[in-house]
Amino acid sequence: MEGSLRDRLEKLLNAYSHLYDIERDVTVDGQLFPAAATYYLRDENYLISRKHVLSAVEQHEYVFFHLTAHLSAQELQTLIDVTRRDGLSRVHPSKEHMFSYITLIVLADTIDPEAVRLIRKTRIRKNYLLTLHGWMEYHIAAMEISSNRFYSNPAGRGAKQLLESNFLSGGRRVKSPARKK
Numbered sequence: 001m002e003g004s005l006r007d008r009l010e011k012l013l014n015a016y017s018h019l020y021d022i023e024r025d026v027t028v029d030g031q032l033f034p035a036a037a038t039y040y041l042r043d044e045n046y047l048i049s050r051k052h053v054l055s056a057v058e059q060h061e062y063v064f065f066h067l068t069a070h071l072s073a074q075e076l077q078t079l080i081d082v083t084r085r086d087g088l089s090r091v092h093p094s095k096e097h098m099f100s101y102i103t104l105i106v107l108a109d110t111i112d113p114e115a116v117r118l119i120r121k122t123r124i125r126k127n128y129l130l131t132l133h134g135w136m137e138y139h140i141a142a143m144e145i146s147s148n149r150f151y152s153n154p155a156g157r158g159a160k161q162l163l164e165s166n167f168l169s170g171g172r173r174v175k176s177p178a179r180k181k
Contacts, residue, residue, distance in 0.1 A: 005067040005068075005107050005108075005109070005145070006034075006067070008107050008143075008145070008167065009034060009035065009065060009067060009107060011166060011167075012065070012105070012107075012162075012163070012166060013035055013037070013065070015162065015166055015177070016037045016063065016177060019039055019177060020037035020038060020039045020061075020063065020177070021037065021038045021039075021040075022035060022036075022037050023035065023036045023037070023038075026064070028064070028082050028083065028086045029082045029085065029086065031078070031079065031082045033064050033065055033066055034065055034066070034067055035065040036062070036063060036064050036065065037061075037062075037063040037065070038060075038061070038062055038063075039059070039060065039061040039062075039063075039177075040058070040059070040060055041058065041059040041060075042056060042057070042058050042059075042096075043056065043057050044056040056096045057096060057097075057098040058094075058096050058097050058098060058134075059098050059099055059100075060090070060091070060097075060099070060100040060101070061100070061101040061102075061103060062083075062086075062087045062090055062100070062101070062102050062103065063103040063104075063105060063159075064079075064083045064086075064102075064103070064104050064105070065105050065106075065107070066079055066104065066105070066106045066107070067106075067107050067108075068106065068107075068108045068109075069108070069109045069110070070108065070109065070110045070111075070112065071106055071108040071110070071111045071112060071115045071142065072112045072114070072115055073112055073114035073115045073117075073118050075115075076106070076115045076118050076119065077118065079104055079106070080104065080118075080122060080138075080140070083102055083104050084102060084124060084138060086102075087100070087102030087136070087138070088102070088126070088136065091128075091136050093128035093129065093133035093134055094133055094134075095132070095133060097128065097133055097134035098134050099134050099135050099136070099137065100134065100135075100136045100137075101136070101137050101138075101139055101155075102124075102136065102137075102138050102139070103138075103139040103140070103141070103156065103159055104138075104139070104140045104141075105140075105141050105142070105159060105163070106140075106141075106142040106143070107142075107143050107145065108142060108143070108144055108145065109144075109145050109146050110144060110146050111142060111144040111151070115142075116142075116151055119140050119142055119151045119152065119153055120151065120152075120153060121153070122138065122140055122153045123138075123153060123154065123155070124136075124137070124138035125137050125138070125155070137155050138153070138155065139152070139153065139155045139156035139158070139159050140152060140153045140156045140159075141156045141159035141160040141162070141163055143163050143167060148167075148168075150163050150164050158177070159177075162177055
């Protein structure tokens with residue numbers, strides 16, 4: 001698929017816009033992101049009326065999009081630190097909190113081999129009260145446009161598959177992120 005980084009971002013945001021709230025030009029700790037997306041789901045089971053809630057679960061995802069001509073390991077580490085701090089500040093564990101995902105998606109013309117190693121080895125997970133109050137997991141997915149290659153950390157496989165389905169399909173269809181209850 002031909003197109004600039006911005007065109008690819010627009011296609012990706014179109015896929016995310018079906019389930020996520022999209023914000024443009026988001027600044028986090030002095031770092032500018034061209035877009036960020038937020039997903040929130042609350043599912044309740046109740047008895048007779050909504051006043052009597054038996055159980056409830058909440059799922060959150062905070063996605064940050066970054067565009068760059070060349071992604072270096074230092075730039076990636078800065079992005080990871082900034083998005084992790086911001087994402088953790090948004091997580092509010094409670095007995096109804098199931099999970100929160102913090103996701104960084106990078107579209108780059110080229111990616112440094114050190115940055116690829118950093119993507120693959122990054123594993124951040126935090127459990128709250130032995131997972132009784134849920135957990136947080138950090139996802140990274142990146143696309144190197146010059147070689148049409150995709151990278152992710154182990155937790156970010158779903159985001160990587162979303163990138164692949166949107167940019168390897170020849171532009172025929174736009175696939176939205178699948179959310180499970």
